[in-house]
Amino acid sequence: MPDTVRCVVGDTVLFAEREPGPSPSILFLHAGVCDRRSWLGVMSELAGTADMVAYDRRGFGESPPSQSTFRHIDDLATVMRQVTGEPAWLVGSSQGGRVAIDTALAYPELVAGLILLDPAVSGAPESEDLDAATEELDDLITAAEAAGDVGETNRLEARLWLDGPGQPEGRVDGASRELLLDMNGLLLSNPTADDSGASGINAWERLSELQVPTTVVWGDLDVPVIVQDCQEVATRIPRARQQVLTGMAHLPYLEDASVVANVVRKSLKE
Numbered sequence: 001m002p003d004t005v006r007c008v009v010g011d012t013v014l015f016a017e018r019e020p021g022p023s024p025s026i027l028f029l030h031a032g033v034c035d036r037r038s039w040l041g042v043m044s045e046l047a048g049t050a051d052m053v054a055y056d057r058r059g060f061g062e063s064p065p066s067q068s069t070f071r072h073i074d075d076l077a078t079v080m081r082q083v084t085g086e087p088a089w090l091v092g093s094s095q096g097g098r099v100a101i102d103t104a105l106a107y108p109e110l111v112a113g114l115i116l117l118d119p120a121v122s123g124a125p126e127s128e129d130l131d132a133a134t135e136e137l138d139d140l141i142t143a144a145e146a147a148g149d150v151g152e153t154n155r156l157e158a159r160l161w162l163d164g165p166g167q168p169e170g171r172v173d174g175a176s177r178e179l180l181l182d183m184n185g186l187l188l189s190n191p192t193a194d195d196s197g198a199s200g201i202n203a204w205e206r207l208s209e210l211q212v213p214t215t216v217v218w219g220d221l222d223v224p225v226i227v228q229d230c231q232e233v234a235t236r237i238p239r240a241r242q243q244v245l246t247g248m249a250h251l252p253y254l255e256d257a258s259v260v261a262n263v264v265r266k267s268l269k270e
Helices: 036-045 072-083 095-106 132-146 150-163 175-189 224-236 257-269
Strands: 003-009 012-019 025-029 051-055 088-093 111-117 214-219 241-245
Touching: 003 072, 012 036, 012 072, 025 036, 025 072, 025 095, 036 051, 036 088, 036 175, 036 257, 051 072, 072 095, 088 095, 088 257, 095 111, 111 257, 132 150, 150 175, 214 224, 214 257, 224 241, 241 257
Parallel strands: 025 051, 025 088, 088 111, 111 214, 214 241
Antiparallel strands: 003 012, 012 051
């Protein structure tokens, strides 16, 4: 079982899970609707093969929101120096992918490789051309937020990110759904600003500068514009490998941790 550790970063403490092991070091970066618990299944699958850490960014999970100006990439650099002590592979999902990419640009000496799952990218153009299923859910989420209905917002976001737009509600059920609803419900009850901790880096225009081994991964049931962005990211990063997870949406590690663990194993070997 991973050990819970506390990393002192500036004026706050970030909570993390550490699964000790041999080199290489791997840092797992959670999505914007999750916290560090989302990675525990993957870490369990990989136990004994790497030195692994997953932590809650400021304002997520157990880590308190910031009372001062900060950047997530600086927090990550501090965590890496405190915990791993060596260049690490960054496995980032969605917003966690954005943090991983920005860190690789700002602190290249700390990053050994990137595994990006349906990543967001700083500076990427926002598409307003949504497919009908995503647009319908987006409108419903906006209405629930305006009404202050946290429970309904949480339910709808689970449909969008876990099931995938246009898929049956409850396609992914059981413990995985309960975990997502708990993680995202905690965040919705204690919201932080969307731009909190932003890097200020226009990574979209600088993806060609990334020289570390990179794998870009996406589920074919994810939001179509995100799939398109992932394909573009894979072409912009030199020598990036790409992998499509068939029958999975935006949070594949909650659908089947073993599938994502195999992606990590393969990426580390190539």
